[in-house]
Amino acid sequence: MRFLSSILALLLCVLLCQCERKSTVELSTAEKVLIIGNSNEPKALDPHLVSGVVESNILRSVFEGLTNDHPSLDGKAIPGAAARWESNADATEWTFHLQPNGKWSDGTPLTASDFVYSFRRILDPALGANYTDMLYYLEGAQAYHQGKTKDPETIGAQAVDPLTLKLTLSKPTPFLPEIVKHMTWFPVPRHLIEVHGEMNEPHTAWTKEENMIGNGPFQLKAWRLNHKVEVERNPHYWDHENVLLNGIQFLPIKNAFTEARMFLDDLIHVSDKLPAEMIDQMETKFPEMVRKEPYVGVTYVTCNLKRSPFEQASLREALAASINQQAIIDNILRGGERAAYGFTPAFGDYLPPRAVSYQPNEAQKSLAQSTFDQRELHLLITDSEASKAIGEALQSMWQQTLGINVRLEIREWTTYLARRRKGEYDMVLCNWIGDFLDPTTFLDLWKVDNPNNTCGFQLPQYDQLLNKASLTVDPTQRLQTLQKAETELLQFKPMLPIYWRTKIYLKRPEVKGWNPLLLNNHPYKFVDLVPPPQS
């Protein structure tokens, strides 16, 4: 009974307290704490053991790579943990000069040997990291990770002195400053990790909220399971005077509708996404808050070339040409996505070849040329709403244009991944988001030895062209060679491109310094919260 009366009292209180209260967002803006929707609970906060966007969003606030993202310009590296850097003429040897007052968030100085230690840790096969190919640019990294040598000295990273880091690469990489922004290149604190376990021991207690330290503009304050991750200003950050926010809260909001309703109820500043169903309504009501920004990602269908009838080029042509890309974008996605006429999205100076378009008549002609016996085809998709809607649309388009029956095989995420990895599919709907701003982050997927290439695609001239490009120093020539390679790829069509992605989300006007970026990696140190003028 006492419980009941306290609940009743609570209810009364809540209902009576309707007097002029400030919303969560207003209070938080005044305290300069940004609240962001972050779609899911992070799997872990060890930058060497995670691979997702959810974790990257948090880790980019707690750590800082050698370089950092520019707040508004794509493909421009600004000083991060390194104050300046230079390379030799063919971009195979790089020297990074660290910030003289660079420190960990416990005040310990950050040195070049911390970086060397970090690279050795992630590449140590015993750690079981699976995102290591990001470091294979370093000479000897692949050999060490694959256990061909036990000597960590063979990795091309060297601490010349506490503030000078020398990197030796296996091939020319003019875009290395872009690569080292990535979380796999973040330094990790040796003096903390080794308190809680061995160097190569995974999942130790060093990332718990009471232990964790980093070198980024913020430090971990609280980590509540399925509730929030909160970071606060790091007073030891080398550039802390110029950090504008006092903290950030990352909320693991899984349901996109819940997130939108929380946004409308003034509970978050920036959402992670906006469901397609709500785009129109939000655009009419709050046009200034809806953001539709280009994002380097592609959604496509991979055909399993090892299975009949997909070895037939004319069938793949027919399937590709009967996808009405624009109709999917206009009617299902609604986020201003672009019809993918190639595989790699167009960004920077790279222009993918125009090789795919919706041509129903051509598609029927191609199908007539094939010897396809009209059996039912299977399309493997995940159980997310978006992929089901696209799957249904493809099903209906192939049925209506080609008369081909397609069955959707809907599986939960891990089953989907397992089947995709083992090549157990006819066709599979895939997404790929670029890791950095260079076409190779997309084109490398189709190399014969890439573990993502599970469909049996094998084209010697493609691999040769990619290799040639990797040895080319001149940027224009290099991009031309890559474009040639992609032309070859799209002529073969192991995959059917559908659309290039956009990032659609909600952002309140008081969030300043948050600009459209192709990788959507907003450097939080430049973000600010300015309350709207009193009206």
Place this chain on the structure above:
Amino acid sequence: MIALVTRRTLQTLIVVFLLVTFTFIAIRLIPGNPLESDKATSSEVMKRMAEPFGFNRPYVTQYLLYWKNLLFKGDLGLSTTLLGRSVSEIISTSFPVSLMLGLTSLIIGVFVGIPLGVIAAMNKNGWIDYLSMVLAMAGICVPAFVLGPVLQLTVARQFDSISAAGWSRPGDLILPAITLSVGVAAYLARLSRGGMLDILSQDFIRTAHAKGLPLKTIIFKHALKPSLLPAITYLGPAFAAIITGSFVVEIIFQVPGMGQHFVNAVISKDPFLLQGLVLFYGLIMGGANLIVDIVIAFLNPRLRETA
């Protein structure tokens, strides 16, 4: 009474043992690897990733080790989806939230549902009866994934102190609790109406009528207690189910409770987490049923010896 408690406890332990064994086998039969990620991983690395969890050992060894660690160290193992977190840590952080939410909604359900059912029974076939049964039916029919959003759009928009979703302020409890309690209240209303009608048709009530006792006295002094038996029997399993089965409400209202771990553990095939949750759920279920049995024994002296 002591015999009842010991017997039920033993039974619960056996059931839990079998449940965990079944779960252990089932989760390994389902295809899909708990450590799979969207970064293509070589089988060599996959093996390394599996090492801390002991997945490279034979199933029998894994099974025996599981019980050994559990019984001698109280260790339920590590989650494969929330890396670096132990299953006990996950349960101990999410259970209080679920308990709070579950108890609140059960209490709302009891205080709305039972009076509704009793009043309906007292006015059998009158308009009050029909109205309350239609309400109860509506409560059963409306799925949480419709009621939740409707509440978010109406109540949360209206009142500043009630958030659309979240778990930071006291007001955040209200909407999820109401959503959860609607189904409970509806079931309780139907059960207590049925129970009351049964009792009212029995001879001792007729006698009381004949003696000229007022209806109020009959209902509250004689009929109410025994008529609640079906409703109370339902409360035990309902308690266990509401604590673990509230995933829809948790997802819609952003509540950090246990229900979503259940769904996630199954969907991402997290073996230790699922085994731990099943074990915990079995114990809760056993405990809730035991309490119900004890309460019934007190309410109904005739059953006391046989129960």
Place this chain on the structure above:
Amino acid sequence: MSTQTPSNNKGSSLWNDAWFRLRQNKLSMAGLVVIVIMILLCFVGRWLVPHDPRHQQLDQKFESSSAEHWLGMDQLGRDLFVRILDGGQISLLVAILATILTVTVGVIYGGIAGYVGGRTHAVMMRIVDGLLAMPFLIIVILFRELISAQLGNAEEWFVQTLGWKIEMVRRISNLIPLILAIAAFGWLTMGRIVCSSAAAVTKLEFIEAARSLGLSHRRILFRHILPNIMGPVIIYATLTIPTFILYEATLSFIGLGIEPPNASWGTLIKEGANYLETRPSLLLFPAAFFSVTLFAFNFLGDGLRDALDPKSSKD
């Protein structure tokens, strides 16, 4: 508690009485009529609507009601009315088939446990208790994964040997894991109810008489005990159907329900709920069909309870 006189083999007056009493109950009869209409609509009317529930006309999405499309078009430009009827087919099929399975297994299991009694009874009921504590979801996923491989072969056979259309075969075979999973969970409660009723009937004199006459256990069980416990079974079954429709809807919410392009009432309501603010009709129309059916089954079940258990219907 039940002290009805045992029924004879033929023309039992009990059933006639019950039917008479049921007809007096206006709400239940209304429920029965609604159910019949709904079944006719979904299983016959569905084929009379000149639209294909799978056919997308993306340029006509969200069109409102018209003479051509009675309830308008959905978010992918499909006729909503025919989709609701088509979804009703699936929802009703799942619920009814799962209920039949539930009743069969529950009656046999519970009947045996209740009739045999003693230690066997206790063990059989503890097994039920244990299974009730099993998380429902894992059973669903398990069934889907384990059965789908076998289903593929069965589908082939229907298509190859019997020449059925693949969509039709697929439509049914998609439901099988779901039905099995729901039934695997649902029979437990049925087993409990049957068991307690059977135990009560077993104690009655006429069973003693039958035993002393030397009738076989099987004959006693099937000819004498089971017919006498059909009352609670029928009542529970009518109340189970709406529960199963709801189960399926909840499974669809977490993406384990019906596979597209097929839809059930549950998936339609769930998709409709996403347009709550903008196109409420996408939620309201399927929800109306769904709740009317649920109400009808519940009213019928209540009426049956009153009709078959004469005591509680006396005023």
